[in-house]
Amino acid sequence: MTERSPMLSAERGRSTALASAFLRGVIAAGLGLGSLAVLVMVLWISSPYPDSGPGGALHVAAGIWLLAHGAELVRTDTLSGVPAPVATVPLLLVLLPVWLAHRAARDAADPDEGRARPSPAGAFCAVTAGYLLVAASAAAYARGGSLSADPDTLVFPAAFVVAGSAAAGVWTAAGRPLGSVPSWAPLWLQEAVARTLFRNRVEALWRSAAAGVMVLLGGGALVVAVGLVWHAQETQQSFLALSGDWAGRFAVLLLALVLVPNAALWGAAYGLGPGFALGTGATVTPLAFAGQPALPHFPLLAAVPDQGPGSLANWAAAVVPVAAGLAVAWFTVRRAVPVPAVREGCWSPRETALVTLLAAVGCGAGTAVLTAMAGGPLGTGALADFGPVWWLTGPAALAWTVVIGVPLALLLRVWRLREPGWAWRRTATEELQEPQEPQQPQVETRPGSDASGGGSSDETAKETVQESAGRRRWWKPTWKRKGKAGDGADEAAVPGAMPGSGSASGVSAPVSVSASRPGGTSRGAAGAAGADGAEAGFEPYDFLPTDPWHDPEAREARWASLKQGSGGLMADFPPDVPSDRAPEPSRSPEPGQGATP
Secondary structure, rough: OOOOOOHHHHHHHHHHHHHHHHHHHHHHHHHHHHHHHHHHHHHHHHHOOOOOOOHHHHHHHHHHHHOOOOOOOEOOOOOOOEEEEEOOOOOOHHHHHHHHHHHHHHHOOOOOOOOOOOHHHHHHHHHHHHHHHHHHHHHHHHHOOOEEEOOHHHHHHHHHHHHHHHHHHHHHHOOOOOOOOOOOOOOHHHHHHHHHHHHHHHHHHHHHHHHHHHHHHHHHHHHHHHHHHHHHHHHHHHHHHOOOOHHHHHHHHHHHHHHHHHHHHHHHHHHHOOOOEEEOEEOOOOOEEEEEOOOOOOOHHHOOOOEEEOOOHHHHHHHHHHHHHHHHHHHHHHHHHOOOOOOOOOOOOHHHHHHHHHHHHHHHHHHHHHHHHOOOOOOOHHOOEOOEEEHHHHHHHHHHHHHHHHHHHHHHHHHHHOOOOHHHHHHHHHHOOOOOOOOOOOOOOOOOOOOOOOOHHHEEEEEHHHHHHHOOOOOOOOOOOOOOOOOOHHHHHHOOOOOOOOOOOOOOOOOOOOOOOOOOOOHHHHHHHHHOOOOOOOOOOOOOOHHHHHHHHHHHHHEEEEEEEEOOOOOOOOOOOOOOOOOOOOOOHHHHHOOOO
């Protein structure tokens, strides 16, 4: 009796998930409206002279909440009796509803474990419907107050802001995929979207565009801060003149804080060149402040420059768009050349320039959208034009970032692909300074040598050979110079040897030197080891040098170099040239050919 069919369970699970998503949208809208209502009620209670009762305060809270979604308000209690529009949206308030709608859609599309998961389209529609239901109720309630919402602006942009935030939440829950291109799109576009390279470039494009917008905002905020400090006295007087009690001053301070992003965009528009309007008859640009402004008393407006032509201090605001172009170029090049001095995997100059250009387009579009929300009319007369003009500020941001960003991106690409420092010189220095364990040549003395003459001669020969073997070569010749042995030829005839050197390739190798004296015999290293046994400290060769070491002409030249450097202590007989690579014991000199002591 209690068993249920799988189809019925699936349908009920899907309905439950959609109902939960709808409820999440209602709760998100209620949290935003309730937060503003609490804040307005606290200010109303703390005010010593409220203009209306609690109902009027709640109507104001509903109107401000709708204004945070981009809806245009209509103020009815004017001195002239003519309703006046209020279209300047405090951008800091926009963050609250956008974040709440985004989080509600994200949690609905990715519920906790054990709960049914709705489809992405179902989660989006349910959350948006729940949120807009509360928004419609608030608009209906605010119609009876002093601040009512214009019905035309409830669809655009208010409903689009809610739908866009919910769509972003569902997209975040799905892992931020790029999606697929419709089937009617060209085949090359479908193939490009399916590639990973295309996705990486799109991600780099959005990051660069966002970086450019953020730099414009930061630079504009810096311009406003400098203006407020420059006109500190006017700012203080304007703040104190608006209200005399602490509750009113606190309300003015909160209003100034939520309008800080607006002021930053005004400063960015000022640095870009188009500037902003202070009424229908006044425009403020870095070049000049012309016309008669309709300037209401407000602390942030005290940062407006003085009337008249601009000075060098005003022109310095052009640093803001220059910094934005630099940011767009830098964030693009970081993806174009991920590893400095490595060309593998880097983008071509054409790809780098194209991505930078598209990022500049995104930066201009984002600046235009934000600028359109940062300003707006505050009346029907002189304040009908108030703030920057979006269709001038957006193209100006595009032009600055394209002119500066694209060439700078190409230059930064070349700079990141360069070899850091004098790479070839450092490499050569490292090779020369590479630590090597020098192999000391072994000098064999005649067994019958005495302490008076033989010892000093052997020590002198040993020092000479060690000195020549310890020297290092500084270059590698590609040619060989040949000389004859025993004729005192130039020592450079040895391939790769320095003057006085006994090495042919720059690496010290064991050398066996035999000295003959009257009344004595001379034996080579191998013969001595075979006949009388290995002497103390003697080790056989553990490796054989390369061919130039055993070359007959190089051997003769090497022997001649050793003989000349020994100061007459070396034997005068010619060296023994072996037929193969194995070292052989040197032959004993003939009688009468030994060196004189």
